[in-house]
Amino acid sequence: MAIREKGYTGWEGELKPSSQLWLPIFFSGIKTIFKKKYAKLIFGGVTFPFLIFLIAVYVRTKPELRLLSGLVRQLATDASLFNLFFTNGFLIFMLFIFCIFAGAELIAADLRFNALALYFSRPLDRLDYIGGKFSILLFYLLLFTLVPGLLLVAFKMIFSGSLSFSPLLLLAILVYPFILSMFLASFTLMLSSLTANAKFTRIIILLLYIFMDALAQMLRTVFKSDYFNLFSIQRNITQVGNLLFNKGQSAWNFPSWLSLLTILGLTLVFSAVLFLRIRRAEG
């Protein structure tokens, strides 16, 4: 056997022009977030509401148990169960905490460590890069919304012993998490791409979350019109829940589809700003 040739050896394989260059970004991003300090703590916090609702679904079928009676009374119908679960304040707040914890630095750290020079010296264009970053956040956000939703459906069937489930509600359970996750992901990534200072991005995400809600409530009490609720992120999300889960009756007197429009519109605007922002940084 000849001695292995010392020094630089080439690579015989073929560099195939793949269109899914976002996949490597996706897989490595998932691993990096999972390895972060406190990641398990945050994951635990986000799945906490799911546990509460799981118990409530069980207790609902066993009225003799006196547990969580307040919550159970509100879960009379399946629709109200999922509506309440997907729009409860604690879940939304914890999703925001996750975006602050893991999402804020996704692009800011690349800007700070000048990683874009490495990324874009590869045959990768902005869509791959942004697509990859989006997919990382979507993976976790869906993990905390869609997966618990489907589990609740499964457990509801098991506990109530009947496989009957309204297809419309099932469709809503599939659609709502995507709308919410796309919104949160575009919001976080857009802010993350604005500055290399991840600390500033984290503070701005939380500041916007609280500021807009306070502003909406202030405007509503002053001008006595519920349309101002459109300013508040949480209220918009609640209205989208109402629209999808209990046939559009809204908690305030303004049409709930308007909130859906606002959320989708904002998602588009944030993604556009993000797209422009990366183009400038790529050069």
Add this chain to the structure above:
Amino acid sequence: MQNGTIVNLENIRFSYPNVQAIDDVSLTMENGIFGLLGPNGAGKTTLIKILLGFLAPQSGRGEVFGLTIGHQGHKGIRRHIGYMPESDCLIPGMDAVALTAYLGELSGMPHQEAIKRAHDVLYYVGLGEARYRQVETYSAGMKQRLKLAQALVHDPRLLLLDEPTSGMDPSGRKEILELIRDISAKGRMSIIISTHLLADIEYTCQHVIIMNQGRIITRAPIVSLSHERFNSFEVKLKGDAAEFLKQLRTKKCQVEEGEKNDFHILLPAIESSKLIFAIATRTGVQIRQLKKSQTTLEDAFLKAIGEADGD
């Protein structure tokens, strides 16, 4: 790749808002190792970015590997380029193997192949034992090696190295230069090295391109630049030089004190180095070093830049 031309640029012009960075550059490069030289802000990094397609030239056209530069062809071009940026850059939150494999995949390598190749190149650049450590904990020298590794992982056809040895200690620097020579010896790829260290270019490159203020001033094979100057010596002495220099001047030799505490002696045509030794023994001075003075790359560089600057 027709007849081996890697890069072909014709009257490329590019300017940042207030600085004319590249002013009518035309250049063709065949297979080989090219040194890119020039003072700070001469346009070297801008030229590299144009080759990579980061910047689109305002006028002129060019091809790399036969694919036109500018925003359409850049994907094909970048696939076969290994780029080692000048400034510190890394992707946070990963260890060296993960980072190198990740960038290999982004160049189009299958996942498993990228991981295998990552280990090979990391061993090759000398990061074998530190390859599982997080990259943020790497020292300046190790980050340079990592940058070289990520540029080699997909076995490119053109390697662009921007200040490859900056921040390396002497033994590290020698190793990197040996690696570059070894890579060029294998002949699998061409290399463009942009650096301030002339010794690095003299040691590794075949051709040198000197740029200043966005224009290419000279482009020549290295060997043609450093030719020996007839009958002119650089001498280092031990002992009292005054008498020795006086006698040399009486023999119509021109003597000046050099930069690195040595003396430049120009002998008249008829004399040979023997005269220096003769006078030295007469004046009790020891000749510790005698070298024919060569126009080194540094002199060629200073002459080229000096003229342009009117320095």
Add this chain to the structure above:
Amino acid sequence: MNEKKTAWALLTTFFRFGWKNKRSRIFLLFSLIPVLLLLLVKIMQTARPASFTSAADLFSNIMLIFYFQLLIPVLALFFGSSVINDEIDNKTLVYLTVRPVPRWLVFTGKYVAYLLVMGLITFLGLVLSFLIANFDLLASAESWRQLLTYLAAALLAITAYSGLFALLASFMRKSILIGLFFVFGWESIVQYFPGTTQKFTIIHFVKSLLPYAPQKSGFLIFQLEPSPVFSSVLVLMLFSLITLIAAAIVFQKKEYILSDSN
């Protein structure tokens, strides 16, 4: 080498670059939005009086919700911790600590400069809101006294919060998450419960200074038992001073590693 000159150099330079900075402009935007809101209300009120809650009542609510419970703590968290952390992250601390300036003065100079930046951002919004809200009562001395109380409360809130976060940052690298949990976790929860736990928050003493506790309005029901104004001012002043001095001492004594491998 007199200290006065170098202290002045530190103060003016860090104030200028702190204020001109893009991030301060974004915070200024947040502080001016409530002013626009008040302006809108004032215009509507003059057009159709008595159909809206009066601007004056709105003013006190806006101050509490937007400024004292949100903007000031967030500003203090960002600027307070970046007095030191920015210098370490950008590795520029060495340019300051190698000059003939005592280290505590380097810290204090930059700290006070950032206090001025925060003060400017907050006071601008606060004074404008006050003028708009009490446009017609400007004659009465009472309303001017009220403005002074608000300004004093804001200043004390800024110094207290910034002191705390600067101290946290002086010996801990990642103090942002802890700061966020203190303000939006501990302080906001404890407000809903009566008893002494309230005393362990800055916001409690700040609210005790405000002219009148907000009525049980629709938004959030506070169980505020205000402690006496004098003791609140004393507590806030002492807290601000102690945290500032402690942070300066830590900065004087502690060595900060800027090497690559930190």
Add this chain to the structure above:
Amino acid sequence: MSAVIQAEKLCKWYGNILGVSDINLEIQPGIKGLLGPNGAGKSTFLKLAAGQLKPSIGWVRIFGEKTFANHRIYSRIGFCPEHDSFYPDMTGWQFIFFMARLHGAASPRRAGEMTEKALATVGLTDKKDFLIKTYSFGMRQRLRLSSSLVHEPELLFLDEPLRGIDPLWRIKIIRLIKEYEKAGKTIIVSSHVLSEIEAMTSDIILIHQGRVFAQGNIHYIRGLIDAHPHQISIRSNRPRQLAEKLVRLENVLSVELDEATATLIIKTNQRDQLFDFLTRFLAENDIEVDEITSPDDNLQAVFDYLIGR
């Protein structure tokens, strides 16, 4: 002249990462080259001497005074750090002006003068009103250098001062440092590029694995390493005849003849006697010599020897 810098039993650890250990030395005025591989402890020693770090054991003094947080002596020190760090929002002029005022310049006008002078020294005058983040790597390095010279200190610590600077300015800065030496200042230059150090000084301090291995003149140190015989390479028109003559000398250990390049490499332990003999011999015999060099009498050889052990 009393020593400018003294250190005794100086040790420094970051957690359990070794910085420097057991350094005892005295540094006199003049240019000192601080040499050592990556991680040898050069930067740690500079930061300890400039008061940026606290010693774990032992002490280090400048002008007889302890250095950590001792701001009184910092007006006499200039420190050029190794990191490429800068204030992004400032222009070159504003940064140096700020540094000048920190040195308690009498008036803003005086600070302005100091700034203009410092920027001119490193050739950044025409770029002074540009934001630092638009500077190239070499220009930021020069700006850092001028920030350490703005108050013309007596003692200069330069950590990799010439990194990324083009040859034109490299020579000017080396000349500047030599002028400072003539003015009686002390300059400690840590560098990885040996040719830079050799161009500035022959007085070096070798640090490896956190310890000072050797201190003094390069050739003196090279002489100390006698276990490692010296090489002398001679290129002449008749190498074989020269070889016959030299091999008979008893202080010549070995002779190597390379016909292709007509070079003769001799190894000896008594270099002085050999050079004496060689100068006389070549004066009498008509051998045409083009080159006499000592291939391993430079820093690279000393450095490789140091690491090799």
